[in-house]
Amino acid sequence: MSQVTKRALEASLKNMLLKKTLDKITISDITEDCGINRMTFYYHFKDIYDLVEWSCVEDAKRALEGKKTYDTWQQGFLQIFEAVLDNKPFVLNVYRSVSREQVDIYLYKLTYDLMIGVVKEKAKDMSVRQEDMEFIADFYKYAFVGLMIDWVKNDMKEDPQKMIDRLSELVSGNITVALERYRTDKPTSNSIE
Numbered sequence: 001m002s003q004v005t006k007r008a009l010e011a012s013l014k015n016m017l018l019k020k021t022l023d024k025i026t027i028s029d030i031t032e033d034c035g036i037n038r039m040t041f042y043y044h045f046k047d048i049y050d051l052v053e054w055s056c057v058e059d060a061k062r063a064l065e066g067k068k069t070y071d072t073w074q075q076g077f078l079q080i081f082e083a084v085l086d087n088k089p090f091v092l093n094v095y096r097s098v099s100r101e102q103v104d105i106y107l108y109k110l111t112y113d114l115m116i117g118v119v120k121e122k123a124k125d126m127s128v129r130q131e132d133m134e135f136i137a138d139f140y141k142y143a144f145v146g147l148m149i150d151w152v153k154n155d156m157k158e159d160p161q162k163m164i165d166r167l168s169e170l171v172s173g174n175i176t177v178a179l180e181r182y183r184t185d186k187p188t189s190n191s192i193e
Contacts, residue, residue, distance in 0.1 A: 020098035056106035081160035127185035
């Protein structure tokens, strides 16, 4: 029942965002739309921003289901774009009403989860420290989120598939190259460089 209530609150919030900005929506508006009392809202969320964050994380989970491998990262990233596009009023409203930081947190979480899965898969047969894998995933996370923030800022006009195709050209093989550089079990060379 808990998930049903949370999803109902999420649906109400997203519906209200079609009519007004996030900063104009109150908890009373959401609970009235849902037909529940304020205490029920507070049982699940501490405030509207907590609901926004939960909604973002849930959208992320659905978008990335089964897409955390090297062969499927493009599909996963495309699904992130599509999830954002499907929730365009929600994302734009949060982006414009709250702060860019809230949208960044959402996109960083989405992208990092995708990239760390890809990096770990490529590092499977290598000896690479966890902190180095996380560093590589962070690097790609920041690059991808920067592109996505620009896309959101420009009202999501560019075709996500074209952006993914360009990213694929740029990234192809580079994760493996980065991991090779961080290997702790590199063969030693007698040559002086």
